[in-house]
Amino acid sequence: MTRISRSSLLMAPALVWLTALMVVPCALVLALAFFRRGIYGGIDYTFTLENFGLVFDPLYAGIFLKSARIAGTATLIAVVIGYAAAYAIAAAPRRWQPVFLFFAVLPFWSNYLIRTYAWIVLLNREGLITQLLRWFGYTGEPPSMLYTEGAVIAGLVYNYLPFVILACYAPLSRLNPELAEASRDLGASAATTFRRVILPLTVPGIAAGAVFVFVLSIGNFVTPALLGGGRFQMIGNLVYDQFLTANDWPFGAALAMALIAIMLLVLMAQALAADRAAGRAAEVKADG
Amino acid sequence: MNQSFTRTLGMRTILVLVFAFLYIPIAVLVALSFNEGGLPTAWSGFSLKWYASLAGNAAILSAALNTLIVALVSTAIATLLGTLLAIGVEMRRQYGKGLEALIFAPMIIPDIVLAIALLSFFSMLNLTMGLHTIILAHVVFNLAFVCSVVRARLKSFDWSIVEASADLGASAITTFRRVTLPVILPAVIAGALLAFTLSVDEFIIAFFTAGAGRASTTLPMQIYAMIRFGITPEINALATIVMAVSITALTLSQRLNRGIIGQ
Numbered sequence: 001m002t003r004i005s006r007s008s009l010l011m012a013p014a015l016v017w018l019t020a021l022m023v024v025p026c027a028l029v030l031a032l033a034f035f036r037r038g039i040y041g042g043i044d045y046t047f048t049l050e051n052f053g054l055v056f057d058p059l060y061a062g063i064f065l066k067s068a069r070i071a072g073t074a075t076l077i078a079v080v081i082g083y084a085a086a087y088a089i090a091a092a093p094r095r096w097q098p099v100f101l102f103f104a105v106l107p108f109w110s111n112y113l114i115r116t117y118a119w120i121v122l123l124n125r126e127g128l129i130t131q132l133l134r135w136f137g138y139t140g141e142p143p144s145m146l147y148t149e150g151a152v153i154a155g156l157v158y159n160y161l162p163f164v165i166l167a168c169y170a171p172l173s174r175l176n177p178e179l180a181e182a183s184r185d186l187g188a189s190a191a192t193t194f195r196r197v198i199l200p201l202t203v204p205g206i207a208a209g210a211v212f213v214f215v216l217s218i219g220n221f222v223t224p225a226l227l228g229g230g231r232f233q234m235i236g237n238l239v240y241d242q243f244l245t246a247n248d249w250p251f252g253a254a255l256a257m258a259l260i261a262i263m264l265l266v267l268m269a270q271a272l273a274a275d276r277a278a279g280r281a282a283e284v285k286a287d288g
Numbered sequence: 289m290n291q292s293f294t295r296t297l298g299m300r301t302i303l304v305l306v307f308a309f310l311y312i313p314i315a316v317l318v319a320l321s322f323n324e325g326g327l328p329t330a331w332s333g334f335s336l337k338w339y340a341s342l343a344g345n346a347a348i349l350s351a352a353l354n355t356l357i358v359a360l361v362s363t364a365i366a367t368l369l370g371t372l373l374a375i376g377v378e379m380r381r382q383y384g385k386g387l388e389a390l391i392f393a394p395m396i397i398p399d400i401v402l403a404i405a406l407l408s409f410f411s412m413l414n415l416t417m418g419l420h421t422i423i424l425a426h427v428v429f430n431l432a433f434v435c436s437v438v439r440a441r442l443k444s445f446d447w448s449i450v451e452a453s454a455d456l457g458a459s460a461i462t463t464f465r466r467v468t469l470p471v472i473l474p475a476v477i478a479g480a481l482l483a484f485t486l487s488v489d490e491f492i493i494a495f496f497t498a499g500a501g502r503a504s505t506t507l508p509m510q511i512y513a514m515i516r517f518g519i520t521p522e523i524n525a526l527a528t529i530v531m532a533v534s535i536t537a538l539t540l541s542q543r544l545n546r547g548i549i550g551q
Contacts, residue, residue: 013372022393107311111531113511114527118317
């Protein structure tokens with residue numbers, strides 16, 4: 001048997017599984033988006049584009065914008081904190097770095113629901129933060145922190161921060177320290193060295209982390225449902241409702257496709273940013 | 289003050305703050321699970337009574353059993369398929385971007401999208417949903433993760449030793465068992481542990497593909513229902529156990545395969 005046919009044989013079972021249980025179902029959902037909702041729920045198989053039109057209805061477009069705003073804010077905060085953390089880990093003594101990194105990523109591998117629930121415990125009216133405020137002498141009404149947009153953003157940042165740390169650490173740890181030294185020897189301040197040398201070389205890590213947080217946040221269903229309260233809606237919750245409550249599968253499918261489209265756009269932007277960063281890295285190397 | 293001293297101090301402050309942010313919420317939860325009174329308002333003494341009350345909760349026990357079944361079966365299938373896939377891909381000297389995308393897709397596709405896609409697909413086939421459909425669904429992303437862990441290991445694999453083994457007259461099976469497998473085994477086990485953890489923790493896809501009725505409720509589904517109902521000391525205890533299990537599995541996985549988390 002040739003190498004290629006042996007390879008195909010080995011790959012076949014997994015590829016069949018992925019095709020049957022991912023590609024076909026996703027194609028089905030795409031197709032579903034072009035049909036009408038039946039009168040009693042169900043699907044009426046007449047072609048229509050109105051589901052996609054409905055996505056742009058101000059009511060739903062508003063939810064898309066709100067989701068993008070929340071995901072964008074969470075991404076920004078996670079990248080700033082995550083980059084600082086990765087920088088601090090990369091600056092630590094070599095033998096401690098894997099340990100710090102391991103403990104930074106560990107929470108990421110515990111249950112998502114539980115990590116989100118931990119924030120309900122912290123933020124609810126009689127939660128730890130209210131207790132702390134009282135302990136410091138606060139006597140007023142407990143602040144409303146749970147079931148707000150801020151709570152949703154905090155939950156998203158908390159859940160995805162470890163990944164940003166991981167993504168930013170990789171390029172930071174590979175950074176040649178001589179580059180920063182050379183920049184300083186040539187008279188650049190620490191801030192300039194960071195802005196002109198370190199930051200550009202670590203853009204791919206930042207981009208990877210940012211894309212991850214944004215993509216997972218914008219389609220998130222659990223965090224808004226638990227920390228945003230019952231009526232708080234992001235795209236994920238809207239899709240959920242169409243399938244399990246409103247019983248309008250074609251519209252739910254169209255929403256899901258819009259979600260995928262946004263995701264692909266973001267991934268393409270990342271690939272572009274990575275290419276440009278690679279170009280810049282080559283320049284820095286050529287200059288040095 | 290000396291500049292490198294301020295710098296070190298700054299770096300340490302960042303580390304302390306970030307680790308506090310990451311671990312305080314979890315630590316509070318764990319501490320409360322041992323709180324006699326069960327409420328966050330006051331510490332009323334150490335107690336294991338919430339753990340005992342979990343052991344008497346039939347709904348939680350049956351959900352835990354379901355989760356174990358789903359995780360074990362889907363991990364077994366995914367480990368086999370994912371490992372074969374990884375070997376198949378890596379032994380090719382070149383492959384298209386389409387193949388790469390297909391293997392990568394299950395790891396990045398939003399859960400909610402795969403969940404509704406599978407729900408639509410299974411209902412169109414008139415398939416009765418239950419634990420078996422959750423297993424079918426979990427294998428999709430689990431095999432992708434196993435594959436990526438094993439592939440990372442195979443990147444530095446010298447395929448000429450496989451050819452050498454064949455030249456020396458070993459059958460394909462013997463070559464696999466004596467040459468390839470020993471090299472990739474740590475990665476295979478690490479991948480399996482990762483898959484197991486992912487499956488134990490997975491909520492949305494299970495929720496959509498479990499079908500009606502409580503018979504196929506998994507632990508995350510049970511936890512979600514409990515959380516929506518409100519904070520109870522029992523959830524704190526359950527959360528502590530679930531976290532301990534995932535963290536143990538992942539730490540083992542990391543030890544076996546240095547680098548799946550760290551790089």
